[in-house]
Amino acid sequence: METKLPNALTQAPALSVVVPMKDEMDNVAPLVREIEAALRNHCTFEIVCVDDGSEDATADKLRAAKSQCEELRVLEHEFCCGQSTATRTGVQGARAPWIVTLDGDLQNPPSEIVKLIVARDSCAEQNLAMVAGQRLKREDSLFKKLSSQIANKARSAVLGDGIRDTGCSLKLFRRDVFLELPYFDHMHRFLPALIQRAGGHVITVDVEHRPRATGLTKYGLGNRLWTGIVDLMGVLWLKRRAKQPIIKELD
Ligand SMILES: Nc1nc2c(ncn2[C@@H]2O[C@H](COP(=O)(O)OP(=O)(O)O)[C@@H](O)[C@H]2O)c(=O)[nH]1
Ligand SMILES: [Mg+2]
DSSP, X not given: OOOOOOGXXXXXXXXXXXXXXXXXXXXXXXHHHHHHHHHTTTOOEEEEEEEESOSSSXXXXXXXXXXXXXXXXXXXXXXXXXXXXXXXXXXXXXXXSXXXXXOTTSOSOGGGHHHHHHHHHTOOOTTEEEEEEEESSOOSOHHHHHHHHHHHHHHHHHHOOOOSOTTOOOEEEEHHHHHHSOOOTTGGGGHHHHHHHTXXXXXXXXXXXXXXXXXXXXXXXXXXXXXXXXXXXXXXXXHHTOOOOXXXXXX
């Protein structure tokens, strides 16, 4: 992938913020502003927005935001490939060793990123690979809250990953560990279990959640619940077939 670096980013930053976006034109400017405000005095960072074949003016808004923010990089898919694939494109293109992901609709407050960083920095676990945000109070419709609760209960019962809410996009994780995970469409809902399968340690932090201010949700029963059940069986199979050898080399 060709990577064009803004002048301010000749050295790899400490953190890459990866945001997959599909038809989020009115969220672009406030999102970039809020991420900048959250991280400006905290660490070096880049923002990698992945425009996943949006059909509204998201691409134009991202271009305009780029001229206001040196840390913003924009990757575009020619056509929509879904949230997981857009996330992977962003992580592949990112340059920091640690990635934070969040939704492009401002439902995850960017100010919460710092909570994840603080939790990572105060964790003594050597194999720490992910700090997963868990929404304290989900600000969505009753239907969405119920279907998400059922999906989360089924997933944690089947996979035993010990995570209350994997649907929260606010996650901080090691780039190298993520890129070694088995890749499939919709994998973003199973990241903690996949990281544990790879031998990585996952901790959780409670985070705030806000109602969607503008734009439309892209997920409903058809593309979340039923796909989720099939994927759950796939992840269970992957988990059962996992081996983590401890390798020694003879002197
Ligand atoms: N790249 C990409 N992002 C998507 C797609 N569908 C949803 N998203 C993004 O994923 C995030 C969550 O989607 P959203 O529709 O708000 O789901 P909800 O919060 O569960 O209702 C938002 O940032 C969306 O822009 C997609 O097909 N491709
Ligand atoms: Mg949303």
